[in-house]
Amino acid sequence: MNETLFPLTRFNAICGESPFWCAKEKLLYWLDIGKKTIYKTHFLQGYDCETDEMQLPFEVYSIAKNHAGELIGVANNFVIKINFGRDFETLSELNDLPTAHRFNDAKFDTENRLWIGSMNTMLTDANACIYSFSNSIADNLNQDKFKVKDEGYVVANGLAWSTDNQFLYFVDTQKRCIYRYAFDAEIGELSGRRVHIEFDENVGKPDGICVDHHNNLWVAFWDGYAVKQYSSQGELITSIPLPIARPTSVSIGGKNNETLFITSASYGINNSGENGNFLDGKLLAIPCI
Numbered sequence: 001m002n003e004t005l006f007p008l009t010r011f012n013a014i015c016g017e018s019p020f021w022c023a024k025e026k027l028l029y030w031l032d033i034g035k036k037t038i039y040k041t042h043f044l045q046g047y048d049c050e051t052d053e054m055q056l057p058f059e060v061y062s063i064a065k066n067h068a069g070e071l072i073g074v075a076n077n078f079v080i081k082i083n084f085g086r087d088f089e090t091l092s093e094l095n096d097l098p099t100a101h102r103f104n105d106a107k108f109d110t111e112n113r114l115w116i117g118s119m120n121t122m123l124t125d126a127n128a129c130i131y132s133f134s135n136s137i138a139d140n141l142n143q144d145k146f147k148v149k150d151e152g153y154v155v156a157n158g159l160a161w162s163t164d165n166q167f168l169y170f171v172d173t174q175k176r177c178i179y180r181y182a183f184d185a186e187i188g189e190l191s192g193r194r195v196h197i198e199f200d201e202n203v204g205k206p207d208g209i210c211v212d213h214h215n216n217l218w219v220a221f222w223d224g225y226a227v228k229q230y231s232s233q234g235e236l237i238t239s240i241p242l243p244i245a246r247p248t249s250v251s252i253g254g255k256n257n258e259t260l261f262i263t264s265a266s267y268g269i270n271n272s273g274e275n276g277n278f279l280d281g282k283l284l285a286i287p288c289i
Contacts, residue, residue, distance in 0.1 A: 005242070014281065018064075021261070
């Protein structure tokens with residue numbers, strides 16, 4: 001095992017996902033798609049931690065906090081507000097999502113818009129989209145809250161912005177590709193999509209991503225046994241081998257943004273099982289400064 005790798009949970013997620021550090025609360029939010037559960041991991045001393053959980057009646061694929069500090073979740077074709085430990089409410093629903101499509105990863109931009117990738121669950125045609133969602137809460141469900149910003153994806157997955165907010169990176173996991181857009185934060189528009197990094201089959205599939213304070217891009221590789229760091233020009237800087245097959249996403253956090261948090265999946269792994277000693281499915285941490 002990597003000596004700097006710290007397992008943070010005793011249990012193994014089926015498909016851990018969507019980690020993000022909440023600086024105000026000094027804790028990490030994340031979820032397990034398979035268990036339909038949202039988690040809050042509190043840090044006591046060093047990497048000693050406790051995790052609270054909230055189960056929902058359906059799968060949630062991504063969570064994020066808006067500017068009001070509300071926890072927002074993205075489910076099959078709808079967006080919810082989660083009152084952790086209590087209940088949830090539906091904010092809006094996209095009724096014309098194509099058959100065999102669902103929402104996937106999502107994050108808020110600096111102007112409080114929620115950007116959502118969708119995926120073709122058959123993993124065939126490149127007809128999935130990127131949406132932006134206005135987070136204004138209306139009395140009634142409003143179909144016009146969702147705006148298509150681009151299309152041509154199979155699995156629109158991890159997303160992240162450059163530190164200067166000039167670019168948006170978006171992963172297509174099935175195409176093994178990360179795209180880069182010019183991003184206009186004021187009007188919420190994308191332009192100039194180009195391939196930023198393409199990956200060979202032998203490195204696994206790119207999944208969740210984040211950008212660190214040096215403007216470098218971190219990528220988790222499903223079936224790749226690694227997380228990797230790339231420069232803003234797309235050049236490989238660091239490759240960290242992991243004793244897990246399916247890291248799913250990454251997030252920078254901690255008191256001084258000194259830690260790389262990694263979610264992972266035990267789904268489809270031969271040694272998977274509840275509360276096992278293996279690391280597949282655990283929440284992991286690596287000091288990255």
